[in-house]
Structure formats: C-alpha cells, structure tokens
Amino acid sequence: xxxxxxxxxxxxxxxxxxxxxxxxxxxxxxxxxxxxxxxxxxxxxxxxxxxxxxxxxxxxxxxxxxxxxxxxxxxxxxxxxxxxxxxxxxxxxxxxxxxxxxxxxxx
Amino acid sequence: xxxxxxxxxxxxxxxxxxxxxxxxxxxxxxxxxxxxxxxxxxxxxxxxxxxxxxxxxxxxxxxxxxxxxxxxxxxxxxxxxxxxxxxxxxxxxxxxxxxxxxxxxxxxxxxxxxxxxxxxxxxxxxxxxxxxxxxxxxxxxxxxxxxxxxxxxxxxxxxxxxxxxxxxxxxxxxxxxxxxxxxxxxxxxxxxxxxxxxxxxxxxxx
Amino acid sequence: xxxxxxxxxxxxxxxxxxxxxxxxxxxxxxxxxxxxxxxxxxxxxxxxxxxxxxxxxxxxxxxxxxxxxxxxxxxxxxxxxxxxxxxxxxxxxxxxxxxxxxxxxxxxxxxxxxxxxxxxxxxxxxxxxxxxxxxxxxxxxxxxxxxxxxxxxxxxxxxxxxxxxxxxxxxxxxxxxxxxxxxxxxxxxxxxxxxxxxxxxxxxxxxxxxxxxxxxxxxxxxxxxxxxxxxxxxxxxxxxxxxxxxxxxxxxxxxxxxxxxxxxxxxxxxxxxxxxxxxxxxxxxxxxxxxxxxxxxxxxxxxxxxxxxxxxxxxxxxxxxxxxxxxxxxxxxxxxxxxxxxxxxxxxxxxxxxxxxxxxxxxxxxxxxxxxxxxxxxxxxxxxxxxxxxxxxxxxxxxxxxxxxxxxxxxxxxxxxxxxxxxxxxxxxxxxxxxxxxxxxxxxxxxxxxxxxxxxxxxxxxxxxxxxxxxxxxxxxxxxxxxxxxxxxxxxxxxxxxxxxxxxxxxxxxxxxxxxxxxxxxxxxxxxxxxxxxxxxxx
Numbered sequence: 082x083x084x085x086x087x088x089x090x091x092x093x094x095x096x097x098x099x100x101x102x103x104x105x106x107x108x109x110x111x112x113x114x115x116x117x118x119x120x121x122x123x124x125x126x127x128x129x130x131x132x133x134x135x136x137x138x139x140x141x142x143x144x145x146x147x148x149x150x151x152x153x154x155x156x157x158x159x160x161x162x163x164x165x166x167x168x169x170x171x172x173x174x175x176x177x178x179x180x181x182x183x184x185x186x187x188x
Numbered sequence: 189x190x191x192x193x194x195x196x197x198x199x200x201x202x203x204x205x206x207x208x209x210x211x212x213x214x215x216x217x218x219x220x221x222x223x224x225x226x227x228x229x230x231x232x233x234x235x236x237x238x239x240x241x242x243x244x245x246x247x248x249x250x251x252x253x254x255x256x257x258x259x260x261x262x263x264x265x266x267x268x269x270x271x272x273x274x275x276x277x278x279x280x281x282x283x284x285x286x287x288x289x290x291x292x293x294x295x296x297x298x299x300x301x302x303x304x305x306x307x308x309x310x311x312x313x314x315x316x317x318x319x320x321x322x323x324x325x326x327x328x329x330x331x332x333x334x335x336x337x338x339x340x341x342x343x344x345x346x347x348x349x350x351x352x353x354x355x356x357x358x359x360x361x362x363x364x365x366x367x368x369x370x371x372x373x374x375x376x377x378x379x380x381x382x383x384x385x386x387x388x389x390x391x392x393x394x
Numbered sequence: 395x396x397x398x399x400x401x402x403x404x405x406x407x408x409x410x411x412x413x414x415x416x417x418x419x420x421x422x423x424x425x426x427x428x429x430x431x432x433x434x435x436x437x438x439x440x441x442x443x444x445x446x447x448x449x450x451x452x453x454x455x456x457x458x459x460x461x462x463x464x465x466x467x468x469x470x471x472x473x474x475x476x477x478x479x480x481x482x483x484x485x486x487x488x489x490x491x492x493x494x495x496x497x498x499x500x501x502x503x504x505x506x507x508x509x510x511x512x513x514x515x516x517x518x519x520x521x522x523x524x525x526x527x528x529x530x531x532x533x534x535x536x537x538x539x540x541x542x543x544x545x546x547x548x549x550x551x552x553x554x555x556x557x558x559x560x561x562x563x564x565x566x567x568x569x570x571x572x573x574x575x576x577x578x579x580x581x582x583x584x585x586x587x588x589x590x591x592x593x594x595x596x597x598x599x600x601x602x603x604x605x606x607x608x609x610x611x612x613x614x615x616x617x618x619x620x621x622x623x624x625x626x627x628x629x630x631x632x633x634x635x636x637x638x639x640x641x642x643x644x645x646x647x648x649x650x651x652x653x654x655x656x657x658x659x660x661x662x663x664x665x666x667x668x669x670x671x672x673x674x675x676x677x678x679x680x681x682x683x684x685x686x687x688x689x690x691x692x693x694x695x696x697x698x699x700x701x702x703x704x705x706x707x708x709x710x711x712x713x714x715x716x717x718x719x720x721x722x723x724x725x726x727x728x729x730x731x732x733x734x735x736x737x738x739x740x741x742x743x744x745x746x747x748x749x750x751x752x753x754x755x756x757x758x759x760x761x762x763x764x765x766x767x768x769x770x771x772x773x774x775x776x777x778x779x780x781x782x783x784x785x786x787x788x789x790x791x792x793x794x795x796x797x798x799x800x801x802x803x804x805x806x807x808x809x810x811x812x813x814x815x816x817x818x819x820x821x822x823x824x825x826x827x828x829x830x831x832x833x834x835x836x837x838x839x840x841x842x843x844x845x846x847x848x849x850x851x852x853x854x855x856x857x858x859x860x861x862x863x864x865x866x867x868x869x870x871x872x873x874x875x876x877x878x879x880x881x882x883x884x885x886x887x888x889x890x891x892x893x894x895x896x897x898x899x900x901x902x903x904x905x906x907x908x909x910x911x912x913x914x915x916x917x918x919x920x921x922x923x924x925x926x927x928x929x930x931x932x933x
Contacts, residue, residue, distance in 0.1 A: 101270040111263040118255050122248065125392035137388035144259075144384045152266045153377045154370075161579065162211055169215035172607045172694055173222040176647050177229055179713070183643070183698060186707035188234040205505045205580040212572045216610040223614035223644055227629060230640055238635075313626025322635040329627040329634075333618070 099157045110151045117144050203367050210371040214378050217341070221382050224334050228389060231330065235323025242327035243394040247301065251391035254297050255383065261290035262380040265349070265373040273363050277356065280369075284353050287376065291346035298339055302332075331390055338382055345379045348372045401811055401890065405908035419515075422507035425909055427514050428492035429809070434521065435481055435489060436878075442476040443874065445469050447867055450833070454864040456857055463850040467536035468551070470848060472528060474539030475556065479563045480521055482794055483652065486659035488517070488570055490801045491598045493809065493909075495574055497902040498592045500583025500918045505576040509569055516566035523559035527552045538848060540649070541615075543630040543641040547622045554623050557616040564609045564616070567655070571605025574598050586920040592900045593682050593923075597662025600686040604651045604658075604693065612648035615641070639704055646697035654693040656790055657757075658686055660797025661728055664750045667804050668732045670898045671747035672739025675924040678731040685724035692721040699768050703777045711770045718768035725761055729754060744896065745819035749800035752827050756792025760785055763838065778848075781841025784834045792830055799826070799877065806881060807891030811908030814884020822880060825873030832866030897931035899923055 121140040125133065150156040155166060232239050264283040271280035309316035310328050317325045352372045355361040361368045402408060406425045409417070418426055449469050452460045461469065492510065496503055504510050528534040531552030537545055541560075546553050578591070578599045591599075618641075621627050628634040630641045669676040676682065698706060698714040732754060741747070763785040766772045776782065807813045836859040841847075845856050852860065894903040900923045905913055 101273040102266070104267055104270060107263060107266045107270065110266075111259065114259045114262075115256070118252065118259065121388055121392060122252055125248075125388070125394075134393065137392050138385075141385050141388050145381050148262060148377055148381055148384065152262055152380075153374055158207070162208060165208075165211060165215070168603075169218055169607060173219060173225075175694055176219075176222065176611065177226045179695065179698070180226055180230060180640075180643050180647075181233075182713050183639070183706040183710035184230045184233060184637075186709040188230075202505065202580055205576050208579060209506055209509075209572055209576045212575060212606050215606055216568050216572075216613075219607060219610035220614050223611045223618075223647075226644065226647075227640060230637070231635075234637070235635060312628070317628070318634070325628055325634045326636055329629045332625075333621060333627055333629065337617075 102151070102154075107151070110147055114144055114147055117147075201365070201367075206367045206371060210374050214374060217375075217378050217382075221334070221337070224330070224337065225385070228330055228334070231323070231326050232393075235326060238321060238323030239327050240394055241321075242324050242331070243390060243392070246331070246391045247304075248391050250297055250301050251387050254294050255387045257290050257294050257297070258380045258383050261287045261294075262377055264290070265376045269366065269370055269373055272356070272361075272366050272369060275363050277363075281353055281356060284349055284356075288346050288349050288353075291342050291349075294342055295339065298335065298342075302335075334386055335390070338379070338386060341379045341382070345372075345376045348375060401906060401908060404906075404910050405811060406911045407908070410911060420511065422503070422511050423911070424492050424496050424503050424507065424510060425809075427510050428489050430514055431484060431492060431517070432489035434517065435484055438476055438480040438521065442473050442481060443871070445473040445476070447871055449473060450864045450867040453852070453860050455861070456852055456854055458851065464533070464536060466850045467538075467848075468528075468534035471535050471538055475524060475535070475560070478539050478652075479560055480517075480524065482656045482790055483563070483567055484517065484570070485656070485794060485798050486663060486801060487574070487598055487601055487655075488514075490663070490805060491570075491574065491594075491659060494805065494902055495595055495598050496577060496581065497905065497909075497913055498595050498900055498923075499578065499581060499586050500901055500914060500920060501577065501581035502913055503581075504573045505580050506573050510573055513566045513569035513573070516562050516569070520559045520563035520566060523555055523562065527555035527559060531555065540645060541619055542645075543619070543622070543638045544632070546619055547630065554620055557619045561613050561616040561620075564612045567605050568609045571602035571609070574602040575606065578602075583914075583917045583920055589679075590920045590923060591683070593665035593676065593679070593686075594659075594662035594900075596683040597658045597665070597686045600690040601655050601658045604655050604690050608648045608651035608655075608694065611644060612652070615644045615648065618644070639701070639706055642701050642704055643698065646700045647694075650697035650700065651690075651693045653790070654689050656794045657797075658689060660753065660794045660801075661686070663797045663801040663804070664732060664753050665728070666898075666900065667746045667750045667800055668735050669739075669924045669926075670896050671744060671750075672736045672741050673897070673926050674735055674739040675926070676731070677734035677737075678727070679924065681727050682731050685727045688724040689721065692717070692724065696721050696768075699773070702770050702773045715768060715770040715773075719765070722761065722765060722768070729758060729761075743820075744803075745814075745816055745823065746800050746804035746896070748820060748823045749796050749803060752823060753793055753796040753800060755827075756788050756796060756830065760788030760790075760792055764789065776841050778846055779841035780837040780845045780847055783847050784837035784841060787830075787834045787837075792834075796826075799823075802881060804896070805902075806885055807895050808902055808905075808907050809909060810885040811891050811906075812885050812888035813891045813895065814880050814888050818876060818880040822873050822877035825869055825876060827873075829866050829868070829870030829873050833863050833870055834866070836860070836863045836866075892932045894929070894932050897926060897929050899926055899929045903929075 117140050121137055124136050124140070127133075129136065149166070155163060264287045268280045268283035268287070271277075271283060305311075305328070311317065312329060312332055317328060320328070349372055352361060352369050355368060406423060407429065418430060421427060421430075448461070449466070452466060452469075492504070531554075532550045534551060535541075535553045535556045536549060536551050537553060541553065541557060546557075578595060582591075618627075618629065622630060628636060630636045630638050632638060665676060665682055695717045696714060698710055699718045702711050702715070732750075763781070767776065767782060767785060803814070803819060840856050840859050843856070845852055891907045893905070893907055895907075896903075899921055901918055901921065902909075904918065904921075
C-alpha cells in the first residue's frame with residue numbers, strides 16, 4: 082500500500098484517468114467473445130478425454146478475462162483495484178483447492 | 189445499488205470510492221457463487237459419469253443461444269457508457285433498453301428450458317428425481333440451484349439497469365456524472381461472467 | 395440544556411434541527427449509527443446472557459430439572475445464534491469501529507454513509523427475524539448455531555426463518571466491511587499514511603476483508619439450507635449421493651474466518667489501550683499491523699480443523715492441523731508485542747487497562763488451548779466435549795468480550811462527555827474475571843474427562859464441577875450488572891470528562907468530549923499515533 086496514494090487520490094472527485102473505450106474496440110472484444118463461444122462448443126464435440134474439461138474451463142477463463150479487463154475496464158484501473166480482484170480470486174481458489182485436500186483423497 | 193453510488197454528504201462526490209465499493213460488492217457475488225462452484229467441483233469429481241449423462245440431457249442450442257444473448261447484452265452495456273460520456277444520450281438509452289430486452293429474452297429462454305425439465309418429471313423433491321441413479325439428482329439439483337440463483341441475478345441486474353435508465357432520463361446520471369451507470373454495468377458484467385462458466389460446466393460436459 | 399456553552403448541548407447526540415426518533419434511525423452520521431448499533435448489540439447481549447444463565451442453572455444438578463430436553467436444545471441454539479451473529483460479529487466494528495474509524499483517519503464520516511444506515515437496518519431486520527423464528531412455526535430452532543445437516547434439513551423446528559435471518563445479518567456485516575475498506579483507502583486525511591494509521595484502523599481494515607470475502611460463503615450456505623428444506627434439492631442428502639461433509643466445509647469456510655472477524659477488532663482496541671496506559675510507544679508497530687493482515691489471510695486456510703473427527707480424509711487432517719499451527723504465530727506476535735510495550739512503561743491501572751490485561755490473560759489461555767484442539771492427535775480426545783466450549787468462551791468472551799468492555803471504558807468519556815466511577819469499574823472487572831474463570835475453567839477439566847457438549851444431562855461424577863461452574867455464572871452476572879450500572883450511571887450523571895482524560899495521541903483525543911456533530915472543520919494534521927511526548931492526561 083503506497084503512501085503517495087492518499088495525497089494523490091484525496092480531494093479530486095473527477096480525475097477520471099482515461100477516455101471512454103471506442104465503440105469499435107468494444108465491438109472487437111465482442112467478436113472475440115463470440116468466436117471463443119463457437120470454439121468451445123465445437124471442441125466439446127470432440128472427445129479429448131479429461132482434456133475436455135480443461136479446454137472448456139480454459140476457454141471460459143479466456144472469455145472471462147476479456148470481460149473483466151475490457152468490458153469491466155479492469156485494465157485501466159489502478160493497481161489497488163487490480164490487487165483486490167486478484168485477492169478475491171485467490172481466496173476462492175484456496176477455498177476450492179483446500180476442499181480437494183479432503184475430497185480428493187476420499188471420493 | 190442506490191447506496192453504493194451514494195457519496196459522503198460531508199465531502200465531494202468520490203468517483204473512485206464508488207467504484208471501489210462496487211468492486212468489493214462484486215467480490216461478494218463471486219464468492220456467493222463460489223460456494224456453489226465448490227459443490228459443483230467436488231460432486232463432479234465424485235460422479236463424473238452421472239454428470240456426463242446429465243449434461244447430455246441439456247440443450248446445447250438453448251444454452252448457446254443464452255450465451256450469445258448475454259454476451260451481446262454485456263457489449264451493449266459497455267457501449268452505453270461510452271455513448272453517455274460522448275453525450276449521445278438517446279443512443280445510450282437505446283442500448284440500455286436493448287440490454288434489458290436481452291435480459292428478458294434470456295429469462296424466457298430459461299423458462300422454456302426449465303419447463304421442459306419439469307415436464308420430464310425433473311422437479312426437485314419429486315419421486316422421479318429420487319429414483320435417478322446416484323449423482324444424477326445431484327447434477328440436476330446443482331443445475332437448478334446455480335441457474336436459478338443466476339436467473340435471480342439476471343432479474344436484479346435488469347431492474348437496476350431500468351432504474352438507471354430512469355435516472356438518465358431525469359438528468360441525474362449524465363456524461364459528467366456517470367458512475368452509477370458504470371457500477372450498474374459492472375454488476376451486469378458479473379452476471380455475464382457467471383454464465384460464461386455455467387455454460388460449459390453444465391451444457392458442454394457430455 | 396439551554397446554555398450554549400454546555401458541551402452536552404453541542405454533542406452529536408443532542409437534538410439538532412429536526413429531532414425525534416427519525417433523526418436517529420435514518421441518521422447517516424457514523425457516530426449516531428455506532429450508538430444505534432451499540433444499543434441493540436448490548437440489548438441482544440443481555441438477552442443471550444440470560445439464556446446462558448438459564449442453561450447453566452439447568453446444568454447445576456444432574457437430571458431433568460427446569461427445562462425439557464427440547465427446550466434445552468432450543469436454549470443453547472438461541473444462545474449461540476444470538477451471541478455469534480447478533481452480538482460478537484458486529485460487536486466492536488459496528489459500534490466503536492463506526493464511531494472511531496473515521497475519526498482515527500481524520501475523516502468526518504465513512505465513504506458510504508447511507509449504506510451504513512442501510513446496514514444497521516439489515517441488522518434490525520435480521521434481529522427481528524431471529525426473534526420471529528423463536529416464536530413462530532414449530533418451535534425454536536434446535537440445531538445448535540452450526541445448523542449441521544442432515545439434522546437441520548429434517549428438524550421440524552423453525553430453521554428456515556433462522557437461516558434467512560443469518561443470511562440478512564451476513565449481508566449487514568458485509569456492508570460494514572465494504573464501507574470500512576473503502577473509507578480507509580479513500581478518506582484518510584492528507585499526511586495520514588498507512589504507517590501512521592492507528593492499529594485499531596489496521597485491525598478493522600483486515601477485518602473488513604474477511605467480512606467481504608468470507609461472509610458470502612455463509613450467505614450461500616444459509617440459502618442452501620433454506621433451499622434444501624423448502625425446495626428439497628437434496629444436495630447434502632447421502633441417500634441421493636450427497637455429502638453432508640461438504641456442508642461442514644462450506645459452513646467453516648466462513649465460520650472459521652468469522653472468529654477472526656470477532657477477535658481482530660478487539661485486538662485493535664487492546665493495541666490502542668496498552669501504549670496509552672503505559673506511556674510508551676507501541677512496541678513493534680509494523681509487526682502488529684502486519685500480523686492483522688496475516689491473521690486475516692491465514693485464517694482462510696484452516697477451517698477444516700473443526701472437522702478432524704468428521705470422517706474427512708487423513709491427508710486433510712494432516713494439512714489442516716499443520717496450517718492451524720501457522721495461524722497461531724501472528725496471534726502470538728501480538729501478545730508478545732503488547733507485553734513488550736508495557737515492559738518498563740509507566741503503567742497506570744485505570745479501568746480500560748484492567749480490562750485489556752484481562753483480555754491478554756484470557757486470550758492466552760484460550761489461544762493455547764486452541765492449539766490442543768488444532769493438533770489432530772489431542773483433538774480426537776477432546777473434540778465436541780466441554781473442552782471446546784471452554785476454549786471458545788475463553789477466546790470469545792474472555793477475548794472479544796473483555797476487549798469490547800475495555801473499549802467501552804476507554805471511549806465512554808469521549809463519546810458521552812462524562813466519566814464513570816473508577817473504583818466500581820475495577821470491582822466489576824474483578825468480579826467478571828473471577829466469574830469467567832470459575833464458570834469456564836471447570837469445563838476444561840470436564841471436557842478432558844470426556845463430558846460431551848450440548849448434552850441435556852450428565853453423569854453424577856461431573857456434578858461437583860457443574861455446580862462450581864454454575865456459581866461462576868452468578869459471579870459473572872453480578873460483575874456484568876455492576877459494570878453496566880456503573881457505565882450507565884457515569885455516562886448519564888458522572889462528572890464532565892475532559893478532552894483527553896487518558897492522554898491518548900490518536901486524533902479523537904484532539905476533539906471535544908462529548909464528540910461534536912462535525913468532527914473536523916478542516917483536514918487535521920496526522921499525528922504519530924503512539925508518540926506521547928507532550929501529550930498528557932488532562933483530567
């Protein structure tokens with residue numbers, strides 16, 4: 082946590098740091114999301130064994146990243162918000178991961 | 189939502205605080221669904237075959253259609269913020285109206301899907317569900333719980349967007365003061381984000 | 395109160411403009427909201443304490459006396475639910491946190507004042523629902539505060555309403571945490587760097603993160619119980635392939651971090667009080683601040699130590715037992731730093747310090763016995779016995795409870811502008827401390843001897859110790875009554891308090907007592923929070 086942040090953030094309500102994203106750019110992201118959706122449906126039809134889940138989740142995470150970073154502007158937020166988002170996902174991963182320390186050895 | 193965008197009366201309107209507060213709220217949504225994803229992950233590990241069989245009975249076309257609908261609505265919300273900031277208020281309202289329409293379409297689709305399941309006797313607590321092989325009733329239980337909770341969020345998100353449309357109309361949300369729209373948009377994107385995972389996990393695992 | 399030079403007339407609680415009840419319950423002033431919370435929390439505390447006393451009275455002698463088994467089950471469930479969700483979780487943060495977190499960082503309010511008021515209303519709704527669940531439906535919930543499946547799905551008592559109450563209370567807690575995090579990030583006065591934050595603020599910041607990231611899991615767990623009961627989903631039903639242990643996982647993924655929501659703010663209070671009454675800068679500021687964050691993080695890694703005997707995998711038992719020992723380190727860091735702060739200090743044994751010392755004593759016993767429970771081998775022996783009950787009450791009542799009482803004695807003169815009687819406060823402290831130990835210490839022994847918790851009846855061999863334990867509960871009750879009477883009397887009729895009666899160096903002591911409506915007319919200069927050069931008690 083920085084010490085410069087206070088002085089810099091305090092007192093200015095409207096220092097929006099970046100211009101709005103262009104229509105064209107956002108639409109391109111949408112095209113990407115559509116292509117990934119088609120891809121994930123297509124891959125699901127091929128039997129890759131256990132790899133199917135990994136590919137499906139990989140593609141979903143790629144799509145999620147596009148939504149988070151561009152639609153949700155995370156790429157343009159300061160590092161504090163970025164760090165917070167990371168923390169939330171790490172905690173979720175810990176919850177699921179450590180549960181598998183139990184069920185992974187029990188089921 | 190109204191409160192999240194409220195600013196301290198003692199201070200100026202704090203754009204960054206509103207955004208930060210909204211993000212923190214979104215974390216709670218992620219972890220709320222996270223509990224269900226945890227159940228999904230463990231039960232899938234326990235009953236891979238039952239989940240495989242269950243996934244087969246879900247309609248990939250309907251699920252895919254809903255994915256397209258939600259992703260497109262996510263785009264239009266993102267576009268509406270740009271429109272508002274560029275002063276194109278009418279365009280912004282059109283985009284938001286389209287988004288809400290998408291939410292409606294999504295829910296209609298959902299109702300069709302659920303009724304088909306009910307029609308086949310797949311009603312939680314029913315005798316038929318009880319007779320399914322081990323793990324399959326768990327699959328449908330999770331399916332109803334997760335898509336149901338998600339559906340509730342679609343309705344909430346659409347209501348919030350309608351409310352923001354009203355605020356824009358009243359001139360309370362403008363191209364200079366648009367954080368309420370941004371936060372409503374963030375909420376809508378989270379709804380989309382959850383679906384991005386629900387779709388492959390339920391529809392594409394057969 | 396006609397004289398305008400009367401400080402009480404300018405206090406934040408004095409009527410100003412439109413008065414009446416609405417000026418309170420719809421207030422967005424963090425100080426008023428803090429008091430609203432304090433009032434309700436203490437009311438709930440009194441209610442659940444009475445339930446606890448009845449339980450102890452029932453257990454004084456073996457046999458079925460006083461209560462039926464069903465009533466007894468309902469009593470300990472309600473005692474737990476009310477104490478945990480309505481008293482201990484909001485205790486310090488929602489009351490004193492609301493009042494002093496903004497003042498400590500030089501702000502006039504929290505980031506989202508309306509949201510703050512909303513969270514109080516959610517608390518009220520949750521409290522009302524909890525009460526409704528007692529008197530409606532098929533009788534009060536009888537599951538214990540943990541709502542374990544499959545019993546919680548099958549019991550005909552009013553569990554559905556109770557879990558909805560828990561869901562709403564969780565939401566209230568989340569909004570408080572969200573507000574605090576944003577406030578600490580956004581509203582610090584110029585020059586109030588992270589290294590100058592009072593440790594109370596650090597502890598609330600860490601608590602806020604647990605509230606935001608862990609409570610939603612409680613939310614979904616409560617919703618699932620509701621769905622299982624009403625919609626018959628059957629997700630935890632072994633007959634359908636469900637796994638009841640997953641419920642326990644979900645429940646403790648929230649509820650273990652929740653004990654850090656309970657204890658961290660109290661630790662923050664202790665970190666404020668110890669240096670003031672030792673007239674020495676806090677020892678190891680960085681480590682105390684860091685250990686708050688470390689506890690918040692490590693607290694999310696250890697939940698399954700509540701499940702060692704549940705039948706989960708042996709690997710999990712090993713891993714969680716190890717991780718549990720890790721989380722003891724940051725707690726110990728705090729205790730050592732407090733003691734080092736007092737070493738060679740100029741100590742004055744005023745009531746706030748007495749209660750803080752009580753905290754350290756009780757928390758140390760509670761913490762060390764926690765290691766007995768955290769180590770898998772010994773846990774097998776004492777799991778679900780009175781040993782657990784004793785451990786928990788030492789940590790939460792002896793820790794958080796005494797921390798809360800310390801905060802009340804520390805800040806009462808600042809909030810109300812009047813001073814209570816120190817002699818009576820000391821008497822009440824000793825009564826409470828002795829009462830607690832007489833009440834809870836026999837439980838350690840009974841637990842070691844194998845008396846299971848929550849049982850309606852017990853074998854005659856435990857009768858003498860149960861008797862002693864019940865006597866302790868009366869000492870404790872007497873101490874509590876004396877303490878609350880003394881505080882009430884002092885805050886109402888005591889002598890005017892000075893601006894800085896204890897000689898604290900944090901920002902609230904630069905403000906008049908009682909606190910005025912608006913704290914800072916312009917940004918204050920950030921002080922060194924634990925530098926007492928030139929700062930002296932003015933009482």
